[in-house]
Amino acid sequence: MKLIQFIIICVLVFRCNNLKETAEKIEISEDKTFGELTFLIDGYAKNTLQKGNINSIALAVYKDGKTYQNYYGEIENGKKNTPNDSSLYEIASITKTFTGALISKAVLSGVISLDDDIRKYLGDDYKNLEFEGQPITIKHLLTHSLGLKSKTTKGLQTYYNRLKNGDENAEYTIQDLLEDLKNVEVVNKPGTKFMYNNIGPEILASILEKVNKKSFKTQIKELFSEIGMNNTFLNESEKFKANLVKGNRDGKPAMTDYCPIYGAAGGAISTLPDMAKYMQYLIESKNKPWVKEASRSLFEDKEDDENIGYLWQNIGVGEEEGYYYSKTGTSKGIQSGLLICPDSDYGIVVIINNVSESAFNDWANLFFTEIEADLIKYPKLNLASKLKHSFLRNSENTFKEFRELKTDTAKYFINLRSLNNFGYQLLNENKQKKAVDFFIHLTKEYPENANFYDSLAEAYFITEDYNNALNSYKKSLVLDPENENAKKYINKIEKLILEKS
Template sequence: MKKFLLTLSLILCIVMAYSQKSAIPADNKLQTKLDSLVNKSAIPFMSESSRVGLSIGIIKDGKEYFYNYGSTQKEKQILPTASTIYELASNSKTFSSTLLARAVLNKKVSLTDDIRKYLNQDYPNLQYDGTPITLLNLANLTSALPNWMPDSRELFAKANPDSIAYLLDAVHRKYSRNQFYTDLHKVKLDTIPGALARHCNTAAQLLGHIMETVYGEKFGTLIRNQFTTPLKMKNTVLLGNGKIPASMAFGYDAKGGKMPFIDWEDMQVAASIASSTSDMLKYIKYHLNEKNEDAKLSHQPTTGDIRKGAIALNWKITKPENGPIRISHTGGSLGFSSYVVFSPEMNSGIILFANDSDMKTQNELIKLAEMILY
């Protein structure tokens, strides 16, 4: 009998421990197969010590589904909703690319235009052996420009790793658009534009600025007039001047430190759009419908191997051997991670937001999307 009671006690302890680990706040009703699939995928993700909150929006066969886990902040428990706002970070770049596609279709620009046509000063340095940087090079990551300006690598090399995010924030809060263009004169390209695809925030900044010039409007006005108003995206904003929406989640690093928001003047056009799952499904719906010619143009591969991941106008285009074409983009800031992927062939897509940013979060979001959608 004693042995039986000890065994029973041990089993109860294990069950209780598992239940406590699994007791993650969520609004998943667990009533459908999709509910169960999402939960089976989300719980292991949320069980990582660095996780704070997770919001998922899915469109499948024309229907929308929303799931939320964890909290909008570490300091107190507030379950996120479909209206909770997260930083898009680099997913902001796809808005500029859609603007570029519209400008091409409206014959305002050509993808082969030398970018210097749209700059106010002379930049003889923005070419390599006579080959200039084009608008296409800005949008498909082949500009050969440096990833960041200013180059702060020397400052960061001497810093405590835990302080780098705050140093980066301090640098860019003082770095104006005028300083950006002054430093652009000092850039020396190390390869021919178009030859090599690599991540480049500088290119995204320039593309956003050039779109302002082409359309004759500030970026925030462009986002409002071209996207948020016509698509009725009521929770989507361009961060700036320290103005943070009341429904904004807080972002954290891998150790749980609260991170600054990316509302820097120089990076605003490349990384400062913030949105919710409900709004981003509206944006995904627009891109799923390739009768929208600007969406279709922005999805056309321009460089790379589609089997491994080609680049269109900022979007990554992948065609697995036995699956539909997938159009995707990741986003990572000081305290947020995001991933969007959709397939016009399947008429399905997913947006995932996490308000933490450790070294693994973006890859884990990609895995989540694969498990849930494909």
């Protein structure tokens, strides 16, 4: 990418800074119970930041017509630059869902069919795009099941390598892709094996231009306008650089992602309010024909545990949440995720500006173990999370209140995993005595829970209180004779005690 002159940058900075003025604010509900829920969510986010693997978090939740969004942390440590409504994020592969939406509209209007051979739109120069008589179809492009030997083309890989090496003049166009497609190998029957790729969405964008007779970018803009996403842009990272959130990869500043061709596979940037609007639109418009079509399953690869349709992934039906579908996006420095549960009327957006294994694990735990668990049960509140805030002040009073409130099953539910996780959080924060105290209280409250005794034993072991650790592991083993972890540590502790005697 060529450098922009200083005067142009100044103009764009002024324009970008006005994004906040044009962005519609998401209405925050004043409902008291919903307020208690969002208080818990704030606590989850702040505790996640304290682990030190994530710089900042932007999140939004939707439940039963109510929406909440908030920002936490700093984009750059020590600079006090908390994200805001003008902050633009690279949402990477979530972009694919917009491409899928346009295809669903085209299918419903009859201009294309899911079973169309893609060579119908590419021409006659692609004899190679089939396997044993089975051609690659529109459906295969949507479901990452093209059957290609490689998930990319040689030319596209060369482009990525040039970018990685700092070549700002690297380019890769639709003409380059179409030429490369003449040489790819189809080694599996299309529609039988999932292999994630960025080729399919770009081919789909080219097909959309041909059948709708307008540019892909124009079609995307019209879709954004329909949804109300006025601050979401395609392949314009350089233009809005002043508001683009800086990402981090493994503790180092990450490069901006530049997507070639149309950007249909991952070139969108968006604000949190716009992502919240997208989430809300998909839930509240779940019966709209194109939304219904775009969110249905088209292909399941049981071997890879993938259920996919119109470029959405992780489609399924949960015992509590009902039908759900989701999409994640990972750029060079930004991790994002969007979960839609139309049957249970809730959705989640969580974006962080860190990409590393530890950051991803913290992001996933915040997303699915903490936030989603509470949204599924709402309007009931997670009593375990509610009382975690008071435990450090007075453990006895906290558990006294716990015993009083847990009988109110109309208002509260208890997530035992959440309780156990809090004990380990204390351990990870080097609050070992507090952790031991917490697990002791848990075993008193739930004397038949083998896992709580196992956790108490581990806390004792970490504090080198081997006798109590041994007794707790033995209690855990009595309650759960299949507890291999307890068996292993009982042998280990008995050897340690013998060596000390």
